[in-house]
Amino acid sequence: MPVSTLSPCVLTTNWMKVINKRLFFPLGLALLLALPSTRELTLTALSDAFFQVSVFVAATLLLYYLLIKRYPLLELGQFSQRYPKFEVLFAAFLGALPGCGGAIIVVTQFTRGQVSFGAVVAVLSATMGDAAFLLLAASPFDALLVLAISLVAGTLMGTLVNKIHADIEFHHKKPDPDVLQGKSASPLLMATKQIWIWALPLLLLVALVLAFNIEPATLFQGADTMVLYGGSFLAVASMLVWALTKNEGNYQSIACEDCPPKPESATLKAIQDTHFITVWVVAAFITFELVSTLAGLDLAVWFNQYALWTPLIAALIGLIPGCGPQIVVTGLYLQGGLPFSALLANAISNDGDALFPAIALSPKAAFIATVYTLIPALVLGYGWYFIKLWT
Structure with missing residues (x-):
């Protein structure tokens, strides 16, 4: 069909499919860096985000994936058959x-019908998604506390749900292997791998120097400038690699992590x-700085004034x-x-990237499980709020 005969709606739809929505992030950064009023603020936020978070996250992730590669997780279906009483706890x-x-x-x-619905509610209540890596890297004690509370909440909620939904069956679509598995790693990602390994x-x-509050300028002349611009450059480079290694133009490609590349590699x-x-x-660091500096609003003071609504x-x-929106919440907490x-409320209610395959394969179960995770999130979030208020 000639282009001239296509309707505006069809042309708009086709263009929306072509546009790589991931590029909006680096393009937005370019705009902030181009404006004199936001340049210094943006550079500081980029450098802080990279050295305070990204580097520690990279080290934590590498160690974590190497460990689970060395000690593969048990198949939950077989575990459930052998130890049905512990299925929810293990989930x-x-x-x-x-x-x-x-x-x-x-x-x-x-x-696939291998585990109960209670196990799904348990795992979705307990998971914090990729935000857990951020919290572990920046505040290990808070991370362990949140994960421990989530583990108990997930176990109790999953056990309760199994009693309620013991006889209810959910109809599933057959999993699509192409959706659940990754593709071959791009040359750009492979090149990035070598840079990360050496750097x-x-x-x-x-x-670590920055984490111990040692001023770079005290080490040698110009070190603070190198940290500022070097960290900013590496943060932008990481975002560009993320934006250019996948182009699907949908929300999922922006808000969730990519599937593991083939062949599987813990480092990649x-x-x-x-x-x-x-x-x-x-995004979290810059949002915080923009709101705090340009709008003259102290978010910490604002949330303290309206603390009742924050959970x-x-x-x-x-x-x-x-995981994207949840990482923003965790970043705001750390700031x-x-x-x-x-x-705590966000950690328990968020389902991470696991909700995408759940929506695709069993929409009814995904919706009900999400509603169930909201219950312990509000109970524990407000429970913690009132305990701190009264003590």
């Missing part, structure tokens, strides 16, 4: 592991996830599919913009 444990891998395992096995020790050293998967987390951490707002944000009660 919650898989959910409490950082990242979305454990949750996706449980959800896909549920769609990570030095970057980790710089990040760690780099993929680091780039993804960097994007949303930068509810954070829990509702947790219902949004994907002092949110109280712990809000972080």
Whole structure:
């Protein structure tokens, strides 16, 4: 059909499919860097995000993926057959592991009829998704506390749900292997792998120096400038690699991590996830700085004044599919913009990337499970809020 005969609606739809929505992130950064009023603020946020978060996340992810490659997780279906009483507990444990891998395992096995619906609720309540890596890297004690509470909440909620839904069957679509598996790694990602391998020790050293509040300028002349511009450049480079290695033009491609590349590589998967987390951490840092500086609003003071609503707002944000929005919430908490009660509510209500295969393969189960995760999120979020209020 000639282009001239196509309707405007068809042309618009085709263009929307062509546009790589991931590029909006680096393009937005370019605009902020071009404006004199936001340039310094943006450079500082980029450098802080990279050295305070991304470097530690990369090291944590690499260690984590190497460990699970060395000690593969048990097949939950076989575990459930041998130890049915511990199925929900083990599902919650898989959910409490950082990242979305454990949750996706449980959800896909549920769609094959290998585990109970209670196991799905348990894993979705327990998982914090990729935001757990960010919290572990920046505040290990808070991360362990949140994950421990989520583990208990997921186990209790999953057990209760199994009693309610013991006789209810959900109809599933057959899983599409092409959706659940990754593609071959792009040449750009492979080149990035070599850079990360050689640069990570030095970057980790710089990040540790900053973590101990040692001013770079005291080490040698010009070190502070190198950290500012070097960290900013590497943060932008990470975002560009993330934007250019996938172009599907949908929300899922923006808000969730990429599938593991083929052949499977712990290093490549760690780099993929680091780039993804960097994007949303930068978004959180810049949002915080823009609101605080340009609007003259102190988010910490604002949320303290309206603290009663923060667990509810954070829990509702947790219902949004994907890890991206949840990383923003965690980033705001680490910046002092949110109280712990809000972080806890968000951690329990958010389902990470596991909700995408659940929506695709069993929409009814995905919706009901999401509603169930909201209950412990609000109970525990507000429980923590009132305990801190009264003590």
